[in-house]
Amino acid sequence: MAKFLISASYTSDGTRGLLQEGGSGRKNAVQKALQSLGGSLDAMYFAYGENDVVLIADVPDAVSGLALSLAANASGTVNVRTTPLITVEEMDTACKKLVMYRPAGAAAV
Numbered sequence: 001m002a003k004f005l006i007s008a009s010y011t012s013d014g015t016r017g018l019l020q021e022g023g024s025g026r027k028n029a030v031q032k033a034l035q036s037l038g039g040s041l042d043a044m045y046f047a048y049g050e051n052d053v054v055l056i057a058d059v060p061d062a063v064s065g066l067a068l069s070l071a072a073n074a075s076g077t078v079n080v081r082t083t084p085l086i087t088v089e090e091m092d093t094a095c096k097k098l099v100m101y102r103p104a105g106a107a108a109v
Helices: 012-036 062-074 088-096
Strands: 002-010 040-046 053-059 078-085
Touching: 002 012, 002 062, 012 040, 012 053, 012 062, 053 062, 062 078
Parallel strands: none
Antiparallel strands: 002 053, 002 078, 040 053
8 A cells, every 4th residue: 555645725615615514524525535446544634724634545556646636636625735655664675776877967987
């Protein structure tokens, strides 16, 4: 499973919907959306400031995470930002990979 940090801010229409169905209603809707993709909700918090809601979700793959983001953004009620989360073990593996990279402007070897 891929893990994502999903942050979102409601549009005025989305805020009206939130006021109508409450936080529990939105949580249920998010859980159903994730389940339809084969995923699950780890955590959901409401906030104020730049983000109105923050989620940590598991989805089967990056394409499923993208599909969720596209569906939510297309609704016009929320602006979603999706960030893939990397485990410590994945970072360790990445750190050990040999990459043949030449910085711009550096002489070729």
